[in-house]
Amino acid sequence: MSTELRDRFFALSNGQAPADEIARYRAEVDVTDTEPATTLDGLAISWHPTARFKAVRFIDAERIDEGVRERFARPSEPAPHLAAVFVDPRELSFRTFENIVPLDRWFAGAQGSPPELELTEAVELTKDAYASTLRLPDADRARLEGLDALNLYVPPLNAATRGGERFIFHSALLAEALTEAVAKAMPKPLLDGFSHVNPVFRCNRFEPGDSHFHRHRDTPYYDAARGHVSRYTVLLYLTGGSGDPALDLIGGTAVEDIESFTCVIFDQRYEHEGAPFREGRKVFLRTELIFAEAPEVTHDPEIGAQFSKACYLTGESVFAPELARHADAYYNQVSAAHWNGLALDDAAREPYVHKQFRGVHFVANGYDFWFGKSDTLSLAECAAITLLDYFNCKLGETAFRDLCESAVIEAEDQAWIPAFLNDKTKTKDKDRSKPESKDTGNGSGNVGTPAVAPFDKSALFPESELTDDVCCPFHQFPQFDPTRFDEVVDLNERAQSFAKAHIMPAPILMLGEDVVLDPEKFVIRGNQIHVLGKESLTPVNFAACWNSGGVPGNYIDVAATVGAAHFLVPPIVFSETEDGYHLQFDFFRNTWMVKHQQATVPVPRISSLAELDLYELEEGASEPWLEAVDPSIVDGGSGKRPTPWWADSSPLLDELYDYVSDYEYEHYGEDEDDEDDDEDDGAGEEGAGGA
Incomplete structure (x- = not known):
């Protein structure tokens, strides 16, 4: 039965199956409950979809335990080294939101050599935006064109605002070849401090009639440890066509017609959007040019705070879809702030998540964490719960997110939170004073015992x-x-x-x-x-x-x-009042990604x-x-x-x-x-x- 569920998933994934057949299949999956086959990168994985394991990912098959490896499907015939695994979306955190597929084997030529690429001399489209044509041998062209046929697309987390489909892949070989081509083709002033092309690529696909890729800025890549920052976006169009427009650099230029294997490079300060081609499939790769950090780069703690909120709400939006638009807005604010400073809308309503974990109530937005004060709750316990929540740590085999009761609350400010938590804490303490009362959290625990x-x-x-x-x-x-x-x-x-x-x-x-x-x-x-x-x-x-x-x-x-x-x-910065604790985490500090290990x-x-x-x-x-x-x-x-x-x-x-x-x-x-x-x-x- 599990093998049949696995095979039918990929048979029905071609987009041509009747709706009623897909509905019947989903109903079968929703009543299927099996144990995970193994774990990988801290995630439990299954070789077929179940009521719990519904998010498909593609990984190098050699990373799967040998004892169960053959049970996992190899759905991409051109890339047999890739296996499909199914994970529980509730276990995802900002470390595992995205599935980055390893594709160096796909691009390796003889003796593992990189592709042979050449860019024609760049033509200026508008200020700080250039176009050129990619020239390459037939074998390397076939590899790039064949990316679409690998069928590795998965719905992006921000599908409501971006349209189309995409998958993310890593290829140091393709990046190496593009780095050399860019260094020869781009204007010398643009290349001042240029280091390399980012080896993480996004492959995007749009069909005629799909939603536009909405107006946005690309969030710059930043690595403080290496002193690297991205400044230019690279778009490599694998198919050609016409759109309304196909690419619009807001305040710069709009491009309606694009030939296949056109490479467009533009400053990441540009807001931009793109429409599907009127006829034919639109497929393009996106990456960026990485530069050594410039002296003018500064660090704004408020940008890090907004980015933390965006990451946190992205994870929460998997089960509270109304949070997706807020996360998207935060990402755009952060992207703009890298170039123009942070501009916040004081009148906008902000989202908060009220959670209860084993009797402890708290409110979070990904940067701020508020706890009501009680005789049994220590500051260390508040810090521990915040860490568990932010990283969505697993307790035994269960993700922290699954052990919490959650509700989304939108408000114009934060003034309501202390009274709200104080009321919840008083109610909890009153209930706990009754011998027959039970913990209302999803987790285990006896009445009166600390959550941590x-x-x-x-x-x-x-x-x-x-x-x-x-x-x-x-x-x-x-x-x-x-x-x-x-x-x-x-x-x-x-x-x-x-x-x-x-x-x-x-x-x-x-x-x-x-x-x-x-x-x-x-x-x-x-x-x-x-x-x-x-x-x-x-x-x-x-x-x-x-x-x-x-x-x-x-x-x-x-x-x-x-x-x-x-x-x-x-x-962790905190403040204490008569009503409770307010903790603030700047995990990113606009320069670095926090690390944690769980073993x-x-x-x-x-x-x-x-x-x-x-x-x-x-x-x-x-x-x-x-x-x-x-x-x-x-x-x-x-x-x-x-x-x-x-x-x-x-x-x-x-x-x-x-x-x-x-x-x-x-x-x-x-x-x-x-x-x-x-x-x-x-x-x-x-x-x-x-x-």
């Missing part, structure tokens, strides 16, 4: 038992106690150090559907909340008679799987083997904790450094036995026996890594 509870993470890592002097499980069977055997205890402590290095710095942990926080990671200084964590997950550094009866790894089981959320965010970490514990099968152990039994951290441990790794005699070498065991972790060094000091251990292991100075 503080948690002592050291409870996950109990101290080891005293070891005895037994020889091995074979000679002590059946009285063998793995919790007191020195080599099992040693491996468990190393595994604990491994897990601690990931878990202890995390400000927020996910324990199944429960979420807890470490109050010490939310530091309040003045009017700022600093969220502490580690910038990235780094390698964890750590510094015999084993007869039949297994090896230590058989006895180290997984006590719990903990989701550790590490955030790299700017300080699952298995916590080790020592377990007994209930029925010790000596013959099974001789052939290699399960090593649950080691396998949970690194599934490749089953087949042995490729590490080159020595590990205990009982284990095959693997990167994980290399980490456990060759280095002392930063966490371990900081909290326990240097191991006095490290030199001897390294000498015994034969690791030498290089293997010790300065332990």
Whole structure:
């Protein structure tokens, strides 16, 4: 049945199926509920549509787990390396809104060479706008023309304002070829500071009669770390035709007739719009020219605030379509502000989202987050909920957005919010005073318990038992106690150090559907909340008679799987009144995109083997904790450094036995026996890594 649903989806996607047949198919999908096949980039994925998994994406098939890879369709015959997956729209966040399809394989020539492209000398259309013609060999022309036939189009999030269809793809090879062509064809003054063509392309398709691509400005690309900014938009028309007009640069010029393989490059200050061709399909690529940052570039915090609102409301608009027009307006304000300063309409009504998470009411717009004050709600808890909401983190297998009740409210100002939340908080506290009252949020939780509870993470890592002097499980069977055997205890402590290095710095942990926080990671200084964590997950550094009866790894089981959320965010500005808290997040600061990492970490514990099968152990039994951290441990790794005699070498065991972790060094000091251990292991100075 699932395979049939998968295949019928693509059979009905050609736009020619009768409406009643499509309606019947959608009804079948809406009553289909299956578990995800696997996860990718933090998103659960299915190989066929279901009531939950309705958004189709195209990815490199090699990124899918090999065990289920063949179940996913390869709907694009010309590009068989692409697999179609279905995701849950409720799990999307600003990091995963768009599906960027990898297409370097499509454009690779002999020995992976880039296409051979040449642009004719640019002709000025109007001030800071130019046109030229792309010349290229037949094979490369066929690749560009063939993009339309790949059938990778998906409805854009802002479909109501842009018209047509599009897909986004990445090709460093095409960008490399265009960079060289632009450098030769464009006027020298335009190229001052020119670095490269952006390798992310948008392929747009319009049929006659489609809605116009509404009047807008392109949001400039900006990368503060590299000092890069885009200044010119590049439009490469793969088909030719006439429109009313086909391209209108507001205040500059209007182009009615466009030949195929015309390349138009114009300053991103221009507002522009375009109509479909009167006859024939209109297909064009859009990207931009990237320049080294100019001295005149400045940074306006209010632009970052508007951009945060736009991103946040884009995600919310998936299930509240009325927010799409507001998000689009914010994007246009931001785009204009990059060139002309920020101009806000004071009379415009703004959208807000009222949410309830496990009894906590708050109002958000993507930059401002308001919370009502109560005796049970701390400032750290407000900060944690804001992070979970903004990044739409997953609690267990459920996206935060799914655990909230939400409603959109439009208002002319923010004055109503404190009284509104104060009323909701009083109602909640009144209800919670009744023994029979229940939490009205979608999430689990008992009455009176915090929505995000503080948690002592050291409870996950109990101290080891005293070891005895037994020889091995074979000679002590059946009285063998793995919790007191020195080599099992040693491996468990190393595994604990491994897990601690990931878990202890995390400000927020996910324990199944429960979420807890470490109050010490939310530091309040003045009017700022600093969220502490580690910038990235780094390698964890750590510094015999084993007869039949297994090896230590058989006895180290997984006590719990903990989701550790590490955030790299700017300080959170807050203000406090008698009624509540007002938090403000400038994630983008108009210069940079915030990062965050969410990972699952298995916590080790020592377990007994209930029925010790000596013959099974001789052939290699399960090593649950080691396998949970690194599934490749089953087949042995490729590490080159020595590990205990009982284990095959693997990167994980290399980490456990060759280095002392930063966490371990900081909290326990240097191991006095490290030199001897390294000498015994034969690791030498290089293997010790300065332990």
